[in-house]
Amino acid sequence: MEGSSIASKANLTLAEFEEDRCIKLEVSLRNAVVILLFQVFTMGFL
Secondary structure (H helix, E strand, C coil), X not given: CHHHHHHHHHHHHHHHHHHHHHHXXXXXXXXXXXXXXXXXXXXXXX
């Protein structure tokens, strides 16, 4: 019984980790786009 609960906990943690990694990837991609746009605007105005 205890072993199966540990296994299900491990699966849950893995799923949370995958989700967290996807969110971090999305955020870093969005940040990269914002930085690129900012650079394009500053280059364009200067």
